[in-house]
Amino acid sequence: MFTHINANFTRIDEIVPNIYKLSISNNKKFVFSQFLILDERPMLIHTGRSNWFEQTYELVSSVCDASKLHYIGLCHLEADECGALNQWLEAAPQAKTIVSPLNQSNMDDFALRPTTALKNNFALSLGKRDIILIETPHFPHGWEGCIFYQPQEEILFCSDLAAHPGQFEEPITEKDLTESIINFQQKVGFMSEGKSFTRGIEAIENLPIKYLATMHGSIIHGESISKLLSKMKQTFGS
Numbered sequence: 001m002f003t004h005i006n007a008n009f010t011r012i013d014e015i016v017p018n019i020y021k022l023s024i025s026n027n028k029k030f031v032f033s034q035f036l037i038l039d040e041r042p043m044l045i046h047t048g049r050s051n052w053f054e055q056t057y058e059l060v061s062s063v064c065d066a067s068k069l070h071y072i073g074l075c076h077l078e079a080d081e082c083g084a085l086n087q088w089l090e091a092a093p094q095a096k097t098i099v100s101p102l103n104q105s106n107m108d109d110f111a112l113r114p115t116t117a118l119k120n121n122f123a124l125s126l127g128k129r130d131i132i133l134i135e136t137p138h139f140p141h142g143w144e145g146c147i148f149y150q151p152q153e154e155i156l157f158c159s160d161l162a163a164h165p166g167q168f169e170e171p172i173t174e175k176d177l178t179e180s181i182i183n184f185q186q187k188v189g190f191m192s193e194g195k196s197f198t199r200g201i202e203a204i205e206n207l208p209i210k211y212l213a214t215m216h217g218s219i220i221h222g223e224s225i226s227k228l229l230s231k232m233k234q235t236f237g238s
Contacts, residue, residue: 013171118133158214194238
């Protein structure tokens with residue numbers, strides 16, 4: 001597995017062959033992550049903020065030709081999700097932006113090039129792998145929300161769901177973080193609650209998930225994922 005760490009708190013880690021987690025942090029207390037899938041048509045999930053573009057571009061360039069990105073996937077409209085989108089569209093001239101149907105009107109007004117909206121549960125072929133867009137309005141937040149599922153390796157790119165502080169040095173964990181994740185959400189309160197949360201969990205809870213790839217903190221791997229989703233549904237759903 002490939003790992004590259006820079007002195008300014010950026011790192012890239014290979015999660016499974018040809019799928020990478022890119023991490024950026026000012027102080028290691030809270031991590032912002034993007035994800036890179038290398039295939040015939042490479043895909044970046046989340047762009048990071050605009051002022052992180054050079055750092056993110058450097059991380060991507062450490063494992064591939066960043067100008068050859070084919071897809072950029074966005075889960076919702078937020079700075080750490082899409083702030084650097086236009087810089088990436090300039091750097092990767094053939095890249096297409098993948099969004100939910102609800103997000104398309106927002107992003108078409110913002111993006112340099114028209115976006116591509118995928119229908120719910122549509123499987124987009126990257127080559128040897130697929131990426132599936134799952135519409136999740138207001139989950140984990142944002143009325144236009146969606147998340148992405150990679151079925152071959154059973155990875156759920158879940159945006160801000162399961163966010164937790166720290167963990168810069170631990171890109172993947174098999175620890176049971178259920179209580180700390182729930183306590184963090186109860187403290188900061190940036191996810192939806194009620195019916196929208198229940199519908200979001202129900203859209204994913206029957207998927208086989210080996211890796212829960214949150215934007216913030218460690219990727220969660222293993223048996224604690226189903227426990228976490230169940231406990232979050234019980235705590236924040238209705």
